[in-house]
Amino acid sequence: MQLDPLIKIKSISHLYEVLPLDQRITVDVLRQIIIAHTPLTCQEKISYNVPFFYGNKGICIIYPAFIPRGGIKKGVLLGFWYGYLLKDADNYLTRGTNKQIFYKIFNSVEEINEKAIAKLLKEAVKLDEKWIGKIRKTKLKP
Numbered sequence: 001m002q003l004d005p006l007i008k009i010k011s012i013s014h015l016y017e018v019l020p021l022d023q024r025i026t027v028d029v030l031r032q033i034i035i036a037h038t039p040l041t042c043q044e045k046i047s048y049n050v051p052f053f054y055g056n057k058g059i060c061i062i063y064p065a066f067i068p069r070g071g072i073k074k075g076v077l078l079g080f081w082y083g084y085l086l087k088d089a090d091n092y093l094t095r096g097t098n099k100q101i102f103y104k105i106f107n108s109v110e111e112i113n114e115k116a117i118a119k120l121l122k123e124a125v126k127l128d129e130k131w132i133g134k135i136r137k138t139k140l141k142p
Contacts, residue, residue, distance in 0.1 A: 003066055003068060016028070038125055041055055079102070086123050
C-alpha cells in the first residue's frame with residue numbers, strides 16, 4: 001500500500017503521521033544518524049514528500065516505500081545524491097540504474113549500520129564543501 005499521490009507532505013511530523021510504523025521508525029533512526037553526522041550548516045527539507053538533506057547541493061535523501069515514485073516496493077531507501085562521486089571503499093551502497101544516486105535499502109531498523117553510514121556522510125559532506133568554490137565562481141561571472 002502507498003500514500004495517495006495527490007497528498008502533499010508538509011513537514012516531518014506530517015510524514016510520520018502517514019507512514020506505517022516500521023517505516024516511520026527506520027526513517028527516524030536514519031534522520032537521527034544524518035543529523036548527528038552532518039554539520040549544522042546542512043539543512044533538512046521535505047522534497048518529493050520525503051526528507052532531503054543538503055548543504056551547498058544535495059547530500060542525501062530518505063525515501064520510504066510508502067511514498068509513491070521512489071522506485072522501491074518495500075523498506076526505506078537512503079540515497080546519496082552524488083553517490084557516484086563517493087569512494088564508498090566498503091561497497092556499502094548499491095549502484096542501481098540511476099547513474100548519480102547510489103543507495104541502500106533497509107527493510108528493518110536492525111539492518112542499519114551507523115558506522116558505515118557515518119563514514120559515507122563524512123565523505124559526502126566533504127564533497128559538498130568542495131561545491132562552494134564552484135558555486136561562488138559561477139555566481140561571480142557576468
